[in-house]
Amino acid sequence: MLPDEISEYWKTVVDTIQEGVMIVTPEGTIVSVNHAFLRMTGYDEKELIGQLCSHLNCTSCHAVRKRESHHWCRLFRDGFLTKQRCILTGKDGNQIQILKNASVLRDSKGKIIGAVETMTDITELLERETKIEAFKKELSDRDTFHGLVGISAPMQKVYNLINNAADSDAPIIIYGESGTGKELVAQAVHEISSRRNFPYVKVNCAALNESLLESELFGHVKGAFTNAIHDRKGRFEAAEKGCIFLDEIGDLPLATQVKLLRVLEEKVIERVGDNQSVPINVRIISATNKDLMKMVREETFREDFFYRINVIPIHIPPVRERYGDIPLLAESFFRHLLLKTEKKIKGISSGAMDVLMQYDWPGNVRELRSTFEYAFVTCQGESIRPEDLPVVIQNHHHTSVPPPVSVPPLSDKKKRQKQELLDALSAAGGNQLQAAEILGVSRVTIWNRMNRFGIRSDKRIWQE
Numbered sequence: 276m277l278p279d280e281i282s283e284y285w286k287t288v289v290d291t292i293q294e295g296v297m298i299v300t301p302e303g304t305i306v307s308v309n310h311a312f313l314r315m316t317g318y319d320e321k322e323l324i325g326q327l328c329s330h331l332n333c334t335s336c337h338a339v340r341k342r343e344s345h346h347w348c349r350l351f352r353d354g355f356l357t358k359q360r361c362i363l364t365g366k367d368g369n370q371i372q373i374l375k376n377a378s379v380l381r382d383s384k385g386k387i388i389g390a391v392e393t394m395t396d397i398t399e400l401l402e403r404e405t406k407i408e409a410f411k412k413e414l415s416d417r418d419t420f421h422g423l424v425g426i427s428a429p430m431q432k433v434y435n436l437i438n439n440a441a442d443s444d445a446p447i448i449i450y451g452e453s454g455t456g457k458e459l460v461a462q463a464v465h466e467i468s469s470r471r472n473f474p475y476v477k478v479n480c481a482a483l484n485e486s487l488l489e490s491e492l493f494g495h496v497k498g499a500f501t502n503a504i505h506d507r508k509g510r511f512e513a514a515e516k517g518c519i520f521l522d523e524i525g526d527l528p529l530a531t532q533v534k535l536l537r538v539l540e541e542k543v544i545e546r547v548g549d550n551q552s553v554p555i556n557v558r559i560i561s562a563t564n565k566d567l568m569k570m571v572r573e574e575t576f577r578e579d580f581f582y583r584i585n586v587i588p589i590h591i592p593p594v595r596e597r598y599g600d601i602p603l604l605a606e607s608f609f610r611h612l613l614l615k616t617e618k619k620i621k622g623i624s625s626g627a628m629d630v631l632m633q634y635d636w637p638g639n640v641r642e643l644r645s646t647f648e649y650a651f652v653t654c655q656g657e658s659i660r661p662e663d664l665p666v667v668i669q670n671h672h673h674t675s676v677p678p679p680v681s682v683p684p685l686s687d688k689k690k691r692q693k694q695e696l697l698d699a700l701s702a703a704g705g706n707q708l709q710a711a712e713i714l715g716v717s718r719v720t721i722w723n724r725m726n727r728f729g730i731r732s733d734k735r736i737w738q739e
Contacts, residue, residue, distance in 0.1 A: 295394040301351060301387055303328045315396050317366035335361035350390050354379050372398040421463035423456060424607045425600035426727055429592040440587045441467035448584050449562040451591030454641030457562040460589060461520045464560055473517030476510045481523035488531055495547035511544050511555050518558045525565035532580040539583045594636035599729060601632055602722035604640060608647040616651055624658045625707050634671050693728040
């Protein structure tokens with residue numbers, strides 16, 4: 276392609292670029308812009324060509340004028356700008372957050388004849404960051420505990436036990452149904468403990484057969500078995516001075532239980548294929564969804580091993596025993612998915628929340644999270660409605676009234692706040708959105724206060 280042909284097609288090339296491009300004279304007069312720049316600012320080309328670039332109210336240019344009155348732009352002094360954060364004003368008056376790169380243009384003799392600027396619109400990116408920060412603030416420490424969401428009395432007991440257990444080095448075992456968040460509890464123990472700056476290693480005992488499990492836990496030496504072509508450290512050595520989390524410990528083979536019993540009692544391990552003892556300094560945290568005492572009676576789990584790992588038991592309540600936390604959990608998953616998918620969904624309808632509160636959640640927190648993943652796919656409106664939820668949840672109803680939510684004694688201030696909430700719900704006929712408008716707060720705040728004060732979210736929502 277000849278130089279003349281390149282010049283002929285250059286405008287087409289520039290117009291295919293997704294970033295905004297603007298060319299100005301040394302005096303700051305706009306002589307060319309591409310399609311992306313017009314889309315970004317909302318102007319037509321004829322409205323910009325011949326105008327001074329100050330027409331766009333670039334914040335970086337204003338700052339330079341204030342400091343250096345002898346020149347309109349520092350670009351012509353420095354010759355370039357790199358990753359300059361600034362704000363333009365669009366035709367409709369909206370502010371556009373941009374990331375700017377620019378360079379002067381010179382003729383064959385080195386004389387400056389103008390400048391070119393490329394601009395990337397980062398408004399949506401910054402809005403996303405703002406949403407993330409707002410979400411973090413909304414899910415404050417009052418409502419979360421190291422990733423665990425809930426303010427109900429059963430969860431408060433769990434938090435207290437985690438705090439107390441973290442100060443000890445004794446083995447911890449976490450009991451709970453599938454999907455209750457046992458791994459989050461183990462992680463919380465590690466994060467609070469004095470071992471938090473050392474490794475945290477996870478092992479799923481149900482995912483490996485007996486021979487592979489021992490190699491994973493204790494390591495092996497070269498030649499210990501086929502394909503053992505070099506020495507390898509196990510998970511216990513990798514967790515030195517930290518914590519090892521043994522998930523699904525109820526699935527451990529009896530032979531492995533014997534070897535772990537020695538680890539607990541003597542603080543040493545032996546690599547597969549070796550008879551040398553290796554001292555270790557590791558705290559053991561285990562978890563199971565099985566009834567280990569029943570397994571002991573049935574002789575499928577060693578009694579001596581059970582009593583060594585069962586020093587500090589932590590029981591995670593299923594969701595059906597903490598209904599008051601469902602709105603908080605729902606809002607948490609909603610916010611996470613809103614940021615992840617960027618769908619334009621404004622919230623969870625009262626009807627959908629009522630359906631969520633009427634379901635037993637056999638899959639616990641994991642099922643609730645999956646429910647919102649499903650709802651974000653099916654929802655086509657501004658809010659998640661009952662029909663956006665999985666059919667099994669839509670069609671389910673409690674056979675009995677949910678148990679009352681246990682709440683701690685309230686201070687005088689909290690009593691007044693609770694009464695204001697009850698009055699607002701009564702005036703609104705139980706409609707949470709209207710109650711929020713009466714109190715001048717968000718619907719999320721209404722849900723949070725209802726949970727905190729033990730007010731049920733059903734058709735008797737405004738009653739204690």
